[in-house]
Amino acid sequence: MSEGIPLTWEEVARTYGRKIYNFAYRLTGNPDDAADLVQEVLLRVKRGLPDYVPGSFEGWLWRITRNAFLDDVRRRQRRPTAPLPDEMDRAALGAAPAPEEVLARVRLGEEVQRALLALPYDFREAVVLCDIVGLSYEEIAASVAVPIGTVRSRIHRGRKMLKDKLS
Amino acid sequence: MIHLGEMLSAFLDGELTHDEERRVTEHLGSCEFCAEELADLHQARALVRSLPILDTPGRLLHRPDDGKVVPLYRRPRAWAAAAAAALVILVGLATVLAPSPAGVQVPIEDLSNQFRARDSLDRTFTPIELVPVVLNGAE
Numbered sequence: 001m002s003e004g005i006p007l008t009w010e011e012v013a014r015t016y017g018r019k020i021y022n023f024a025y026r027l028t029g030n031p032d033d034a035a036d037l038v039q040e041v042l043l044r045v046k047r048g049l050p051d052y053v054p055g056s057f058e059g060w061l062w063r064i065t066r067n068a069f070l071d072d073v074r075r076r077q078r079r080p081t082a083p084l085p086d087e088m089d090r091a092a093l094g095a096a097p098a099p100e101e102v103l104a105r106v107r108l109g110e111e112v113q114r115a116l117l118a119l120p121y122d123f124r125e126a127v128v129l130c131d132i133v134g135l136s137y138e139e140i141a142a143s144v145a146v147p148i149g150t151v152r153s154r155i156h157r158g159r160k161m162l163k164d165k166l167s
Numbered sequence: 168m169i170h171l172g173e174m175l176s177a178f179l180d181g182e183l184t185h186d187e188e189r190r191v192t193e194h195l196g197s198c199e200f201c202a203e204e205l206a207d208l209h210q211a212r213a214l215v216r217s218l219p220i221l222d223t224p225g226r227l228l229h230r231p232d233d234g235k236v237v238p239l240y241r242r243p244r245a246w247a248a249a250a251a252a253a254l255v256i257l258v259g260l261a262t263v264l265a266p267s268p269a270g271v272q273v274p275i276e277d278l279s280n281q282f283r284a285r286d287s288l289d290r291t292f293t294p295i296e297l298v299p300v301v302l303n304g305a306e
Binding site (some may be wrong): 017018021022025026031035038109116130131132136137156160166 | 176182207208210217219
């Protein structure tokens with residue numbers, strides 16, 4: 001994604017704020033941690049934008065996001081274990097489906113989120129960047145600073161572990 | 168038989184070259200083990216992708232300033248509001264009281280609108296009762 005690079009802070013916030021929030025939320029399962037991360041990333045983007053050299057914007061942004069996330073984890077010295085709050089998912093489900101359907105989807109979402117949180121970090125990160133954020137393998141490799149073969153292996157093994165946990 | 172392993176995930180994600188894709192497709196036609204694994208991977212991927220996309224709390228998308236989130240609209244400081252009010256009144260009084268050159272009309276509605284606008288912005292502001300005055304000096 002090299003075209004349409006957002007050049008102002010507002011454009012970055014508008015275009016990527018939601019993705020960053022969902023990345024953090026799915027990695028931590030905690031809305032407060034996710035909100036803190038968005039704030040920290042946007043602050044780092046604001047400081048870094050003047051020095052940004054046109055190239056892979058996605059790679060640049062997700063490197064910042066990942067570093068901010070890992071810094072935060074190190075600072076807190078704890079592993080995220082907070083359960084998924086019901087109201088967050090309900091609010092995100094959109095236009096009023098049947099209550100039973102809402103409940104089923106929330107429960108399924110909770111199970112998938114729990115399974116994600118049970119994955120070792122490297123695998124969880126690769127799966128979230130691929131299937132939640134929607135990055136290509138190449139973009140993930142640039143963000144995480146590992147070879148593309150490692151990305152492929154992590155995504156594959158991550159999915160297999162998820163499947164085992166959810167069966 | 169050598170199975171496809173992680174090529175299957177890359178296949179699902181459209182991350183293989185044309186040649187690799189062709190080889191995977193051929194293999195899948197004759198290998199039940201890999202076909203089952205592909206179905207499992209597809210299901211795992213679909214479950215993660217089915218997670219609802221959450222809205223970012225709106226407060227986060229305002230411009231950050233030195234670590235603090237600054238709201239788009241900042242309430243004016245009290246002294247600034249008082250100064251602005253004083254200025255409006257002074258200008259208004261000067262306009263009303265100054266001797267007008269012959270034939271110049273002072274639009275009283277404009278003056279009155281300034282006070283109304285102020286009134287709607289600041290609940291603590293008490294508007295002055297405006298009495299229409301004829302300011303047709305020369306007559």
